[in-house]
Each structure stands twice: as structure tokens, then as C-alpha cells.
Amino acid sequence: MRFVMRSLTGLVLFALAAGLIANGVWRLSLARQEAAEAPAPRGPSAERVFAVEVAIPRRQDVAPTLTAYGEIVSARRLELRPALAGRLSELSPAFVDGGAVRAGELLFRLDPADAESALRRAEIALAETETDRLASIRTAELAEMDLEASEERVRLQQQALDRQRGLAERLVGSTAAVETAELNLAVARQTRIDAQQALSAARTASEMNATALRRARLELDDARRALADTEVRAPFDGLLSAPAAVLGRQVAANEKLGDLIDPTRLEAAVRVSNAEYARLLDDAGGLRELSAEVRLELGELDAAAPARLVRAAAATGEARTGRTLFLRLDAAAGDLFREGDFVAAQIREPVLEGVAVIPAAASDEDGRVLVVDADDRLRERQVRILRRTGETLTVAEAPFGERMVTIRKPQLGAGARARIVATGEEALRAAEAAGQPVPGGVSNLAAPSGEEMLLLSPERAEALRDRVRASDLAPAERDRLLDRLQTQRAPRGLVERLEGEQAPATSGG
Structure with missing residues (x-):
């Protein structure tokens, strides 16, 4: 049993060793095959050539336009307010929003009953004052006559005293007669003083009556004006806006009942930046009187009206920057334009001489453009950007007569080789005339x-x-x-x- 286990272990180890050897042989063969198929090492890489589009800048005189946006306002506008409180007894049929009225036409009338009564009372008071004035004049005249008589009595008594004194000196008259004459003279003088006081009082009363007469006449004028103020008429031809009057309504004094707008005095109030405003000034710092065009979109109708620059606002307003300009429209513009319309204005600036108009894509933000020289290499030129209008730039110090790249792509730079793939006939003619080779x-x-x-x-x-x-x-x-x-x-x-x-x-x- 032990012999069998050892035999199996040796067989497993032998199989593992054979597998490892086979895997190594396979990997070695694969590496040799990849090395054989690998391409030969390259030599130095060729210079990259960039495809560009060019144009020849042309010297020209350009009249740029400044586009600004704003709204229509009326330079002549009147708020309709009654000077008195009262009840509206009459109202014009044209007193509606958008109603057209003529100069002198009655707009509304207040009930004139109270004003007419006040006028009659003022007339009666004036008549009474005139009567008192005449009476005071006659009293003063009588007082003057009384004073003259007193003066005459004093003169006569003085003569009588002088005569009595003469007789007394000649021992003909008596002392009692002289004293009587002196007493009579003193009485006459006192009477003269009383007459002078009466004349002074009569003259004072006459002057007071004259003052009262002027006051009565002033009150009569006020009453007449109050009666006239019960009627409000149009001072000029115009259109009514925001009416708030109803027949029979009780209105307060100075209550706003609507606006009257003159459609022949319309202006466009537009907002421009400080830099744009500076371009509209003359050498003396004054605002130029430039022509302009104001456009309004009315659905499919694009309305336009000629205008002219007349003034700038006195203050910067809430924005605290830039300027508000006013463009005066022609009188006929009131047929289409209305106050409050949002409009676009194009102001014609002074002509720029000797400049070029190039694509905006040809320059970077700093005003650098690329040109293709005689060796088909890119060179950088500096231009001075004067205006940015849509997709074009108006520039000074442009590379006139040179082939300028119209689209400055990020990968383009000075010194790179270029291949012109698109250009105009004018560009090629200018290049050949200058002796530059055309690719x-x-x-x-x-x-x-x-x-x-x-x-x-x-x-x-x-x-x-x-x-x-x-x-x-x-x-x-x-x-x-x-x-x-x-x-x-x-x-x-x-x-x-x-x-x-x-x-x-x-x-x-």
C-alpha cells in the first residue's frame, strides 16, 4: 500500500513538471513570433504641415454702427389731474385708453355749480368794495376842503392879531383886544389841526379801501379761475393712456385720472457702456449729433424709423455705470411706435479711415493674427481692434497685402509650416502681384x-x-x-x- 501511494505522488509531480516545461516553450515561441513581425525602427519624423484658410486684408473706410437696446418714451407727457375736488359731470367720448384727442378738446368737466356760486359772491363783494372806495375818496376830498378853510381862518386870525398889536403900539387899541385876537388865532390853529387829522384818517381809510378793492378783484380772479378749472382741455394733440375717470364719480383735488402722450415727440432711451459712450464724443468732449435707426419687431413686421442722437441722461441711474442716450424719432414714427416698446437702435458712428474688416476668428483676444510668408511659414502680426461686430472685427494696423489666416486654430503658431487649402481670387492676385509664390x-x-x-x-x-x-x-x-x-x-x-x-x-x- 505504501508503495502504491509513493508511485502516485511521483506520477503527479512528473505531470506538473512536464506542463510547466510545455508552457515555457509555448511562451518563448510566441515571443519570437512577435519580434519577427515587429516593424523596423523608424527614422526621424517628417515636419507637420497645417492646412489654413487665408485672405488678404483690404484697406477701406468703415462707418461702424453701435447697437443698443432700450424702450420708447415720450418727451412730451402730461398727467391729467383736476385742480379741484368735485363730481365728474361731463366726459369726452375719446377719454379711453388709446383715444386720440386734438388740442383744445374738452376731456372732462366737474360740476360747476359751486364754482359759479363762488364767482357770483366774489362779484358782489367786489361791487361793495368799489362803493366803499368811492365813499372814502369823497370823504377825503371833503377833508381836504375843510383843511383849506381852516388854513384860511388861521391866516385871517393872524392878520387880525397883527392889526391889534399895531394899534396897541400906537396907543390906539387896548390890551384886551390883543388878547382876544390871540385867543381867536389859537382856536383857528386848533381847528386846522383837527382838519389835518380828519384828512389823514380819510386818506388812510381810502388806502385801506383800495387794498380791499385789490383783494376783492383777486378773489374774483380766483373764482373765475376755479370755474375755468372745472374744465380740463387737451393742451396738445395726443393719445390718452391709463384713463381712470367715470362719469358721475366724485374725485379729489389733484387725483390722477390719466396721461396724455404726444406721439410726435417719441424718443428711444437706450443704454450703452462707458466705452461705447466715449466713441460718440467729439474732440471737445461733447456728444455728437449722429443719425440712427430704431427698429421694432411687430410679429412678421419689422418696423424701422430714422432717428438722431439728441442728448444723454443727466445721471447714470441705478446701474451706476454706462450712459442712457436719447434718440429723437421722426414725427411720423408715432403711427407704429408706442411708449414702452422695447426697441433696438443702431447708431451710425463716425467713419473710421484706413482700416480693415477681418473675421473675428482670425484674431485672439489680444489682437494677434497669423500670416503666411513667402516660405509658407506662419508669422505673427499685431493689430489694433477698434470694433467687434458680430463675427467680424474692424482693425487698424492690419497686415495689408499679406496672406492672413482667417481661422486661428489652437494648434497654429508662429514658425509652423502652412498649406493654403482655401482662399479667394483677390488673395491670390495680391500674392502673385507681390511676387509671393502661390502653393x-x-x-x-x-x-x-x-x-x-x-x-x-x-x-x-x-x-x-x-x-x-x-x-x-x-x-x-x-x-x-x-x-x-x-x-x-x-x-x-x-x-x-x-x-x-x-x-x-x-x-x-
């Missing part, structure tokens, strides 16, 4: 103007179109070339580039 191949197939035209057979034209379809051109450039090859005439340069060096020297099929 060959299907990617640059525009022909300069004035180049000799070849007459192509239908088979040859179809073969050229097949070559264009099989090229790696951008879709837009491929479609442009296919359109040019739809006829039987094509530029010689275009045909030679497509056919390589196999193009015949003469025209024909």
Missing part, C-alpha cells in the same frame, strides 16, 4: 483676371470636375471650382494646375 496643387485654383481662357470638350471638362471632387479641398472652395467648370471655357492656369504638366499647349478638346 501648387488643387488647393489654390483661382485664376487671375485677364488670364487666357481654354475651350474644353465635354469629356475633358468632366475629367477636371472629377479631379476637383476627389480633392481634399474645403467644401466651399470645391463648390466654387465646380461652378467654374460647368461651362466649356476655363482659365488656362486652372486647367494646368488640375492636369499637372499634361495640359496641352493649345486650346480644344
Whole structure:
């Protein structure tokens, strides 16, 4: 039994050893096979060439537009408020929201009964005051006459005293007669003083009556004005807004019953940033009077009205930054525009001279663009961004006459080799005129103007179109070339580039 167990153990160990040896042989054979199939080591890698689209910046004068948003307001607006409390006894049929009224038209009237009674009382009070005034004038005249008589009596008594004194000095008159004359003079003088006091009192009463007369006339004017204030008429042609008047309603003084808006004095109040506001100033720091256009979307109707920049708001408002500008619309704009409409305004800025308009994708945020030099390598140029309008930039100091990359991709950088895959005819003409080599191949197939035209057979034209379809051109450039090859005439340069060096020297099929 012991012999059998030992034999089985030895057999198991032998089997394990054989399996391990077989696995090692299999792995070794597999490694040799992979090593034999591995490719040979590569040499130095080729330089990478980037496909780019280019354009030649063109010097031009640009009149940029500033787009701003805001709402329509009226520069002439009146709140309709009664000056007196009372009951609404009459109401205009046009006193509804949106009702059109003419200047001088009656809007509403308060019950005038109380105002008419007050007017009659003021007229009666004025008549009484005028009577008192006339009486005081006559009293003053009588007092003046009494004073004149007193003056005359004093003069006569003075003469009598002087005569008695003369007689006494000549020993003809008596002392008693002189004393009597002196006493009479004193009485006359006292009478004159009384007359002066009466005249002063009469004149004071007359002046007081004159003051009372002016007061009565003022009260009469107030009564007349109060009666007139029972009627409220339109001071100008306009449209009614937010009416709150009902016939027979009792209203309080100065209660708001609606608004009157002048549709011929509409303005667009738009908001701009500080930088945008600075572009609208002249050399002296004043706001330019620029033309503009205000647009309003009314469903499928896109309404537009000419306008002009008239002023800026006096304060920055709650935003505490930027400026609010007011654009005066034409008088006819009131037919479509209404106060409160949300509008877009395009303000025409002063013309920028000697600038270029380039795609926004051609520049980074710092204003750096890439150009392709004569060796087909990318070089960096710095431009000065003046305006950003949608997908375009208006720049100064642009690389005029150079082939500028229109889409600056992240992998592009200065010094990299480029291959132009799309460009315009203008770009190629400018490059050739400057003596710069135009890369060959299907990617640059525009022909300069004035180049000799070849007459192509239908088979040859179809073969050229097949070559264009099989090229790696951008879709837009491929479609442009296919359109040019739809006829039987094509530029010689275009045909030679497509056919390589196999193009015949003469025209024909």
C-alpha cells in the first residue's frame, strides 16, 4: 500500500513538471513570433504641415454702427389731474385708453355749480368794495376842503392879531383886544389841526379801501379761475393712456385720472457702456449729433424709423455705470411706435479711415493674427481692434497685402509650416502681384483676371470636375471650382494646375 501511494505522488509531480516545461516553450515561441513581425525602427519624423484658410486684408473706410437696446418714451407727457375736488359731470367720448384727442378738446368737466356760486359772491363783494372806495375818496376830498378853510381862518386870525398889536403900539387899541385876537388865532390853529387829522384818517381809510378793492378783484380772479378749472382741455394733440375717470364719480383735488402722450415727440432711451459712450464724443468732449435707426419687431413686421442722437441722461441711474442716450424719432414714427416698446437702435458712428474688416476668428483676444510668408511659414502680426461686430472685427494696423489666416486654430503658431487649402481670387492676385509664390496643387485654383481662357470638350471638362471632387479641398472652395467648370471655357492656369504638366499647349478638346 505504501508503495502504491509513493508511485502516485511521483506520477503527479512528473505531470506538473512536464506542463510547466510545455508552457515555457509555448511562451518563448510566441515571443519570437512577435519580434519577427515587429516593424523596423523608424527614422526621424517628417515636419507637420497645417492646412489654413487665408485672405488678404483690404484697406477701406468703415462707418461702424453701435447697437443698443432700450424702450420708447415720450418727451412730451402730461398727467391729467383736476385742480379741484368735485363730481365728474361731463366726459369726452375719446377719454379711453388709446383715444386720440386734438388740442383744445374738452376731456372732462366737474360740476360747476359751486364754482359759479363762488364767482357770483366774489362779484358782489367786489361791487361793495368799489362803493366803499368811492365813499372814502369823497370823504377825503371833503377833508381836504375843510383843511383849506381852516388854513384860511388861521391866516385871517393872524392878520387880525397883527392889526391889534399895531394899534396897541400906537396907543390906539387896548390890551384886551390883543388878547382876544390871540385867543381867536389859537382856536383857528386848533381847528386846522383837527382838519389835518380828519384828512389823514380819510386818506388812510381810502388806502385801506383800495387794498380791499385789490383783494376783492383777486378773489374774483380766483373764482373765475376755479370755474375755468372745472374744465380740463387737451393742451396738445395726443393719445390718452391709463384713463381712470367715470362719469358721475366724485374725485379729489389733484387725483390722477390719466396721461396724455404726444406721439410726435417719441424718443428711444437706450443704454450703452462707458466705452461705447466715449466713441460718440467729439474732440471737445461733447456728444455728437449722429443719425440712427430704431427698429421694432411687430410679429412678421419689422418696423424701422430714422432717428438722431439728441442728448444723454443727466445721471447714470441705478446701474451706476454706462450712459442712457436719447434718440429723437421722426414725427411720423408715432403711427407704429408706442411708449414702452422695447426697441433696438443702431447708431451710425463716425467713419473710421484706413482700416480693415477681418473675421473675428482670425484674431485672439489680444489682437494677434497669423500670416503666411513667402516660405509658407506662419508669422505673427499685431493689430489694433477698434470694433467687434458680430463675427467680424474692424482693425487698424492690419497686415495689408499679406496672406492672413482667417481661422486661428489652437494648434497654429508662429514658425509652423502652412498649406493654403482655401482662399479667394483677390488673395491670390495680391500674392502673385507681390511676387509671393502661390502653393501648387488643387488647393489654390483661382485664376487671375485677364488670364487666357481654354475651350474644353465635354469629356475633358468632366475629367477636371472629377479631379476637383476627389480633392481634399474645403467644401466651399470645391463648390466654387465646380461652378467654374460647368461651362466649356476655363482659365488656362486652372486647367494646368488640375492636369499637372499634361495640359496641352493649345486650346480644344
